[in-house]
Amino acid sequence: MSDEELQRLVECISRDVFHKPFRHHAIFNKRLRTTGGRYKLSNHFIEINPLVIQLYDEDELIGIIKHELCHYHLHIEGRGYKHGDDDFKKLLKSTNSPRHCKPLAERQAKSSVIHIYRCISCGLEYQRRRKMDCRKYRCGKCAGEITKVN
Known part of the structure; x- marks a missing residue:
């Protein structure tokens, strides 16, 4: 999947699920390690970890996009966009968005006493x-x- 296809998918999900337009950019970011995606406050970009597509199905990708769109739309509207805010929790629930994504990096086992x-x-x-x-x-x-x- 290319960045252009991701952009179209994010715009489509925003329109169909949130009934609001997505007017910024959505891109893949290979530097993300442990998270499936992130919303950047500074430029309103949504960045998605490309490992999501390699490791999981399209439903996981859509879930991550919906989660990041919750941050996006609430931030644009000036409402509580952080994980602990009530507005964010309510929007997650109403859009059936996941609170967390599946793990992308294997946790290293703690080494024994050396x-x-x-x-x-x-x-x-x-x-x-x-x-x-x-x-x-x-x-x-x-x-x-x-x-x-x-």
């Missing part, structure tokens, strides 16, 4: 995912010096 530190005085062990500078920290139990075990 750094083990031990207090020289009392022997208390500290397990950490991130490396720490032993010179900056002391034991929380006895205030002794900490060293890296492995």
Whole structure:
């Protein structure tokens, strides 16, 4: 799907679902990582993540467009366009728009413990995912010096 086809689809959805014209631009943005789309307040553009088309069906794309059009029309009218605003929630419900899109990026599993530190005085062990500078920290139990075990 090209940007021109996306523009026509957004205009059509705006006219059919919201009964209002969409007078700005809708484009694909490859730089979006975790979100399906966004509405830009500064220029009123709607940007859609092209991964939506690759990973999901047309219904998901239409849902994201309707969600962003809710932001768009409310902002243009000077009403509450943010996720927490009542106007936004009501418009989402009345247009059958989704509150969230399906996940686009796999969440990275939290790594297991890879750094083990031990207090020289009392022997208390500290397990950490991130490396720490032993010179900056002391034991929380006895205030002794900490060293890296492995």
